[in-house]
Each structure stands twice: as structure tokens, then as C-alpha cells.
Amino acid sequence: MKFELSHDALAKVIYDQASTADKMRLKVANFIKGRHQHFKDNRSLLSKEDLEYIKRYLPQLDLETEVKQFIHNSQLAADRKQKLRAVIIVAVVLLLSGSSAVALWGWHEAQATHDKLHRTHDKLRQTFDKLRKAQKEKLEQEGLLNMSEDEKNALLLELQRTQDSLKKALKASNQEKNELRSEVKKIEDEAKAWRKELDGLKGAPILRKRKK
Numbered sequence: 001m002k003f004e005l006s007h008d009a010l011a012k013v014i015y016d017q018a019s020t021a022d023k024m025r026l027k028v029a030n031f032i033k034g035r036h037q038h039f040k041d042n043r044s045l046l047s048k049e050d051l052e053y054i055k056r057y058l059p060q061l062d063l064e065t066e067v068k069q070f071i072h073n074s075q076l077a078a079d080r081k082q083k084l085r086a087v088i089i090v091a092v093v094l095l096l097s098g099s100s101a102v103a104l105w106g107w108h109e110a111q112a113t114h115d116k117l118h119r120t121h122d123k124l125r126q127t128f129d130k131l132r133k134a135q136k137e138k139l140e141q142e143g144l145l146n147m148s149e150d151e152k153n154a155l156l157l158e159l160q161r162t163q164d165s166l167k168k169a170l171k172a173s174n175q176e177k178n179e180l181r182s183e184v185k186k187i188e189d190e191a192k193a194w195r196k197e198l199d200g201l202k203g204a205p206i207l208r209k210r211k212k
Contacts (some may be wrong), residue, residue, distance in 0.1 A: 046074035
């Protein structure tokens with residue numbers, strides 16, 4: 001017991017008289033020794049921070065071959081981890097860039113579809129406004145609409161084509177589906193009303209010019 005106390009006291013005296021650099025080397029050597037023992041128990045290698053901490057003192061330390069191999073394996077593992085992290089970052093950046101490009105393209109497509117819907121709707125509204133105006137004028141004059149059955153059928157066919165075009169445009173514009181749904185529903189309701197109106201006109205007598 002006395003020998004152990006004397007040994008510890010001697011070690012303390014030597015440590016106190018050592019220079020700051022020597023103290024740091026001893027501290028690092030003890031750190032490596034402890035981490036190596038921890039590796040034997042838990043298979044836990046040195047981290048990147050640990051390697052940075054001991055790096056500048058390694059050339060000054062006399063380490064066993066097993067300990068040197070432990071440090072070397074730790075460095076390899078840290079390098080692999082850093083490379084993997086770099087690859088993941090690049091992959092994420094590329095993925096985000098691609099997603100942004102797709103989103104931008106989708107937005108332009110949706111905007112184009114939206115504009116097409118408005119143009120088609122405006123054209124259809126103008127056509128039926130003209131029809132209503134003509135109907136009103138003719139009915140006021142003679143109570144009849146001057147339109148042949150062929151013209152009525154052609155207009156009904158155009159209405160059907162327009163409705164089909166609206167449905168296709170809605171299907172192609174997934175990005176704007178929720179925003180356009182209410183507008184397209186309104187257009188379809190108007191189209192149904194116009195169809196009903198035309199169906200009523202189909203049975204109306206055709207005005208022919210009276211012979212003088």
C-alpha cells in the first residue's frame with residue numbers, strides 16, 4: 001500500500017514538472033488508450049472529432065501496432081462516412097432541382113390549360129349570346145327562330161365537342177384540378193342549360209321565306 005502511494009506521489013511530481021506540451025501528449029495518449037479499450041468492449045471506433053483531437057500529437061506518440069491499426073480503421077470509417085454524406089447531399093440537391101423543374105413545368109402546363117378553358121368558355125358564351133339575341137329578335141318579330149335543323153344539330157355537336165374538350169383539359173391538368181373543378185362545374189352547368197335550351201328549339205318550326 002505504501003509503495004502504491006509512493007508511486008502515485010512520484011507520478012504526480014513528474015507530471016507537475018512536465019511541460020505543457022508533455023502534459024498534452026500524455027493526456028492524448030491516455031485518451032487513445034481509453035478509447036481503444038472501449039473499442040474492444042463495444043466495437044466503437046473513433047469519431048471524426050476524436051481523430052481531429054489526436055491528429056497533431058500522433059507523430060510524437062509511441063503507440064502499439066494494434067492501437068495504430070485501431071486509429072487507421074477509425075480514419076477509414078470516418079472517410080467513408082464523409083463521402084457517403086457528400087453523395088447524399090448531392091443526391092438531395094439533384095432531387096430537389098428535378099422536383100423544382102417538374103413543378104415549374106407542371107405549373108406552366110396547368111396555367112396553359114387554365115387559359116385554354118377560359119378561351120373555350122368565352123367562345124362558347126359568345127356563341128350562345130348571339131343565339132339568344134337572334135332568338136329574341138326573331139321571336140319578337142314573328143314568334144319563330146330562323147334556324148334550320150341542320151344548324152341546330154351542328155351547334156349541339158359543337159357543344160358536345162366543347163364539353164369533351166373541357167373534360168380532357170381537366171384530366172390533363174392534375175396540378176390545377178382542385179382550383180379548376182368549381183369553374184369547370186359551372187361551365188358544365190351552363191352547357192347543360194344551353195343544351196336543354198337547344199333541345200327545346202329543335203322542335204320549333206323553321207321559318208321559311210313567304211312567296212310574294
